[in-house]
Amino acid sequence: MxxxxxxxxxxxxxxxxxxxxxxxxxxxxxxxxxxxxxxxxxxxxxxxxxxxxxxxxxxxxxxxxxxxxxxxxxxxxxxxxxxxxxxxxxxxxxxxxxxxxxxxxxxxxxxxxxxxxxxxxxxxxxxxxxxxxxxxxxxxxxxxxxxxxxxxxxxxxxxxxxxxxxxxxxxxxERFVPEVPGLEAFPGEVMHAVDYRSPKGMRGKAVLVVGFGNSGMEIAYDLAAAGAVTSIVVRGEVHLVTKEIWNVAMALYPYLPLWIIDKLVLLMSAVVFGDTAQHGLRRPAMGPFTMKDTTPAYPVFDVGTYAKIRAGEIRVLPAAPKSVRGNVVEFEDGERHPFDAIVFATGYRxxxxxxxxxxxxxxxxxxxxxxxxxxxxxxxxxxxxxxxxxxxxxxxxxxxxxxxxxxxxxxxxxxxxxxxxxxxxxxxxxx
Incomplete structure (x- = not known):
């Protein structure tokens, strides 16, 4: 019609x-x-x-x-x-x-x-x-x-x-920021993604992005592209897709079972990205479209972040921040790294x-x-x-x-x- x-x-x-x-x-x-x-x-x-x-x-x-x-x-x-x-x-x-x-x-x-x-x-x-x-x-x-x-x-x-x-x-x-002991004394800039607009002033600075949803991944790309030394915390599993892949899935949704759409999305993603687990992005066992249909979780749409991860321009950290002392952040796996700024892309409530x-x-x-x-x-x-x-x-x-x-x-x-x-x-x- x-x-x-x-x-x-x-x-x-x-x-x-x-x-x-x-x-x-x-x-x-x-x-x-x-x-x-x-x-x-x-x-x-x-x-x-x-x-x-x-x-x-x-x-x-x-x-x-x-x-x-x-x-x-x-x-x-x-x-x-x-x-x-x-x-x-x-x-x-x-x-x-x-x-x-x-x-x-x-x-x-x-x-x-x-x-x-x-x-x-x-x-x-x-x-x-x-x-x-x-x-x-x-x-x-x-x-x-x-x-x-x-x-x-x-x-x-x-x-x-x-x-x-x-x-x-x-x-x-309203924004959600996890409690991290010592964060209040961090000498650099601390912000939630709701306050982030652009990477202005971040060139050459070591910036930690906490959170690996769409906002976190895109902000990490934005920072790295502007010359910031960028790290991102990726604790859990994530389905990485492109906008084009997901729109194919959307078009098929009215006509095919979810499990078939999942297989097609995963096949296309494998062709585009290869094995993302090699670079710290483990995929869930549940398929991406089934996950979206049955849980609040959404796939991450890649805007160029993955290429920068593979190139070493964005470092993936597998553990959450445990504490902060001065400008050094200690993570739950025992690693410690200094940062000049922290962006919490940790969602809302x-x-x-x-x-x-x-x-x-x-x-x-x-x-x-x-x-x-x-x-x-x-x-x-x-x-x-x-x-x-x-x-x-x-x-x-x-x-x-x-x-x-x-x-x-x-x-x-x-x-x-x-x-x-x-x-x-x-x-x-x-x-």
Missing amino acids: KNTERPITWLVPFSSLLRLEHGAAAAMAPEAVVTEEEVIIVGAGQSGLAAAACLSLRGVRSLVLERDDCVGSLWRKRAYDRLHLHLAKKYCALPHAPHPDDAPTYLPRDDFARYLDGYAARFAVRTRLRREVRSARYDPVAARWEVEAVDLATGNAERYAARFLVVASGEND SAVRRWFKSEDGLIGNDGMAARRYPEHWKGENGLYCAGMVRRGVYGSGEDAELIAGDISKLLHPEEEQANTGKPGHAHRNGY
């Missing part, structure tokens, strides 16, 4: 993007009137924006509460300069807004940030920025969700109520459990979806979660369509029945 949806325009002025709501939830005492909404969405990242857009297209009013001062803050404020999306653009478009034909196959960070800005503007997503949610609980008597937030610009408390609540704050909420006060089995103790795909997105009493099973941009869009369809069916059952089968109402498979 021919795609009749218009590609979204990227270069939308940021000042014209958002309809920031004012007035109704100004500073209020605890007894003040509560702001009533049909749907409250927590988080204005890709998942929250997609949910709001899909609801809007079905005539359902929603309000997005966002802690930061912009939409898509992960891409605008917490990603390094050289970042490009690892999947082809057709897998990285939100519902009803394909990327333009002339867009790069693998979008740069800034292009995707502009895409999210334009998406919010195009679908008139209602947001209240700099709102930090402090509590969300279900009131069974009133049959509604009660949400308490703080306006970070003024410090004023705000209260909201809605029949439906969508948790869309994602997994990349969800902070949902700090404010989410319901217990119905939808949100796990780690703040992510407690149930596996595809049963993960809907809870009880009008509770939903979007983008909480680590399925990327494509998964955010799929969740949004499911949530919007379900809420619309509950609010307007006759209209939703008539719309079944129209564009925007189909279940989409994939990653």
Whole structure:
């Protein structure tokens, strides 16, 4: 079927993007009137924006509460300069807004940030920025969700109520840095990957990257390419692939069993990389696509890092840091090496459990979806979660369509029945 949806325009002025709501939830005492909404969405990242857009297209009013001062803050404020999306653009478009034909196959960070800005503007997503949610609980008597937030610009408390609540704050909420005795006295620069932008000023310096996911591997490459003496900690097993190999796997996913896709991916990877274990990158026994389908683990997309490892420009260290004394880091295997800077690419943690006060089995103790795909997105009493099973941009869009369809069916059952089968109402498979 021919795609009749218009590609979204990227270069939308940021000042014209958002309809920031004012007035109704100004500073209020605890007894003040509560702001009533049909749907409250927590988080204005890709998942929250997609949910709001899909609801809007079905005539359902929603309000997005966002802690930061912009939409898509992960891409605008917490990603390094050289970042490009690892999947082809057709897998990285939100519902009803394909990327333009002339867009790069693998979008740069800034292009995707502009895409999210334009998406919010195009679908008139209602947001209240700099709102930090402090509590969300279900009131069974009133049959509604009660949400308490703080306006970070003024410090004023705000209260909201809605029949439906969508948790869309994602997994990349707050940085995680492991405890390493002596780290606080390290004389050089210490940062988390969230603060890393470029290798400026690192030339000739000995830099340790802790963490071997996509961020760690790409930051290590960035540093080495700029002339830093780079080491990376790789403790566990990792599947190394190229973007092209993975996109072949994505294309085959609807048609072949996972075990066949795994064998094809491993065969192609062997041709491209050879035996990565010889250079400290041991592959797991579980195949890469099966692992992605059944666990939170994702393969590492090589951007040139492996060639630098083979050439000796990046040193692989097999043990985690144990302690720090001065500028010397001691590792768990007893090795000691001096460094001028340390970058922790050790991931993030969800902070949902700090404010989410319901217990119905939808949100796990780690703040992510407690149930596996595809049963993960809907809870009880009008509770939903979007983008909480680590399925990327494509998964955010799929969740949004499911949530919007379900809420619309509950609010307007006759209209939703008539719309079944129209564009925007189909279940989409994939990653």
